[in-house]
Amino acid sequence: MTVTPKSVYVKTYGCQMNVYDSERMRDTLKAMGYVETPVPDLADLVIFNTCHIREHAAEKVYSELGRMKRLKKEKQESGGEMLVAVAGCVAQAEGAEIIRRAKTVDLVFGPQTYHRLPDLIARRLKTGDAIIETEFPAEDKFEALEQQNGHRVLNRNVSAFLTVQEGCDKFCSFCVVPYTRGAEFSRPPSQIEREARRLADAGVREITLLGQNVNAYHGEGLSLAGLIAKLSHISGIKRLRYTTSHPRDMDEALIEAHASNPKLMPFLHLPVQSGSDRILKAMNRGHGIDYYLETVSKVRGARPDMALSGDFIVGFPGETDTDFEDTLTLIEAVGYASAYCFKYSPRPGTPAAEDPDQVPDEIVAARLARIQTLIHAQQTAFNRSCVGRTLPVLLEKPGREQSQLMGRSPYLQPVHAIGQKAQIGAVLEVRIDSVGTNSLSGHIELVEA
Numbered sequence: 001m002t003v004t005p006k007s008v009y010v011k012t013y014g015c016q017m018n019v020y021d022s023e024r025m026r027d028t029l030k031a032m033g034y035v036e037t038p039v040p041d042l043a044d045l046v047i048f049n050t051c052h053i054r055e056h057a058a059e060k061v062y063s064e065l066g067r068m069k070r071l072k073k074e075k076q077e078s079g080g081e082m083l084v085a086v087a088g089c090v091a092q093a094e095g096a097e098i099i100r101r102a103k104t105v106d107l108v109f110g111p112q113t114y115h116r117l118p119d120l121i122a123r124r125l126k127t128g129d130a131i132i133e134t135e136f137p138a139e140d141k142f143e144a145l146e147q148q149n150g151h152r153v154l155n156r157n158v159s160a161f162l163t164v165q166e167g168c169d170k171f172c173s174f175c176v177v178p179y180t181r182g183a184e185f186s187r188p189p190s191q192i193e194r195e196a197r198r199l200a201d202a203g204v205r206e207i208t209l210l211g212q213n214v215n216a217y218h219g220e221g222l223s224l225a226g227l228i229a230k231l232s233h234i235s236g237i238k239r240l241r242y243t244t245s246h247p248r249d250m251d252e253a254l255i256e257a258h259a260s261n262p263k264l265m266p267f268l269h270l271p272v273q274s275g276s277d278r279i280l281k282a283m284n285r286g287h288g289i290d291y292y293l294e295t296v297s298k299v300r301g302a303r304p305d306m307a308l309s310g311d312f313i314v315g316f317p318g319e320t321d322t323d324f325e326d327t328l329t330l331i332e333a334v335g336y337a338s339a340y341c342f343k344y345s346p347r348p349g350t351p352a353a354e355d356p357d358q359v360p361d362e363i364v365a366a367r368l369a370r371i372q373t374l375i376h377a378q379q380t381a382f383n384r385s386c387v388g389r390t391l392p393v394l395l396e397k398p399g400r401e402q403s404q405l406m407g408r409s410p411y412l413q414p415v416h417a418i419g420q421k422a423q424i425g426a427v428l429e430v431r432i433d434s435v436g437t438n439s440l441s442g443h444i445e446l447v448e449a
């Protein structure tokens with residue numbers, strides 16, 4: 001008799017840390033015999049790994065859950081059972097409220113409890129009751145995950161994420177992360193190194209170290225610069241990156257690593273949120289504009305070709321036209337290779353949401369359009385400046401067109417070039433011939449970088 005394997009559908013919202021968490025859930029589920037399916041229809045388990053950062057992100061999941069009610073019924077009619085799980089930051093923030101709003105949900109668990117997935121599924125199947133697991137547990141999640149599936153071959157692409165630091169103690173006045181991810185925590189370096197080696201053995205050539213404040217990493221006294229130095233010794237790993245950094249934690253050793261470590265890529269995501277000192281203070285960011293500009297100039301002193309990226313919030317409570325103009329001035333002064341701009345979204349439980357001075361939506365929309373135009377112009381200028389240059393590109397996967405490969409430049413730009421599948425995983429010199437909207441095109445030169 002053949003047993004049909006159980007199927008799981010996973011949908012991920014939000015930041016790279018959620019992408020990483022979903023990968024780890026997939027590892028666990030694979031070890032339990034689940035096979036992944038690209039559509040939720042008739043799946044045995046459906047997981048939404050959710051994001052709470054802005055209202056829009058949080059609401060998206062509820063419309064998906066509405067759809068699941070029908071799919072769940074179809075599955076029942078075919079004699080099976082579909083479990084619907086809400087994981088991630090909405091689960092953490094809203095807990096039981098999710099089940100009140102969407103009765104179709106069977107499991108609710110947060111970013112710190114997903115290692116208990118096998119047990120949660122078993123309990124739900126046994127009791128038939130919905131399960132909510134959102135406390136911050138005492139046991140080490142990463143230790144538990146390693147026990148579950150540490151020795152199995154991981155299914156990763158050439159470039160993979162590795163969470164090294166979680167949570168946040170900074171409490172910016174607009175942000176939910178300290179509530180959804182908990183207190184700042186650094187994983188032990190030896191545990192991270194074991195995971196990095198396993199990734200390298202599974203064919204990974206580039207690792208992006210992740211944390212909400214990754215440069216605040218301090219595992220067993222080792223700073224992020226120390227951790228990067230340690231991981232650089234793994235021969236299979238050709239490139240290292242890290243994200244997201246907080247300006248306050250950009251220390252000298254990390255800046256110096258950009259000058260001396262050839263595996264560390266010249267790309268830095270360093271969000272500043274606003275170009276107005278007054279707004280930065282109201283946001284509780286803990287630094288001003290002069291300090292940010294000084295940090296950028298130190299970083300560029302160490303690595304002159306450093307590509308910078310950032311995040312900006314438009315329409316923070318009390319933001320005046322002058323504050324907003326200051327943000328545009330800062331962007332002009334820095335010159336970003338890319339950046340994300342968001343409309344301020346009041347989040348329940350955060351101090352800024354209580355501020356009576358909310359900016360009217362038409363003003364926010366107009367400001368967002370202006371800032372996006374400026375960022376787009378800077379991104380285009382940066383991409384154009386690469387035409388005619390030869391850049392080392394890590395080839396990641398087949399491109400959309402035939403015989404085409406997709407890779408990344410040191411500056412994280414997607415690059416397309418004609419090549420062979422056997423070249424995937426190699427860093428090859430690519431001469432950049434042209435620029436698309438969001439990517440570069442070129443041809444591979446024959447020397448290996």
Ligand code: SAH
Pocket residue numbers: 053054174175176177212213244245246271272273311312313342343344345346347
């Ligand atoms: N730890 C990082 C950012 C984490 S959240 C840092 O401190 O920079 C990712 C981005 O979402 C933030 O940089 C911010 O630009 C945006 N964001 C967070 N809360 C928001 C809110 N309430 N409204 C709009 N954007 C928000």
Ligand code: SF4
Pocket residue numbers: 168169170171172175176177178212213246
């Ligand atoms: Fe949120 Fe601020 Fe922490 Fe970043 S530093 S995660 S924006 S509270």
Ligand code: F3S
Pocket residue numbers: 013014015016017018050051052053088089176177180181
């Ligand atoms: Fe969203 Fe949680 Fe990441 S709120 S941005 S998924 S840490």
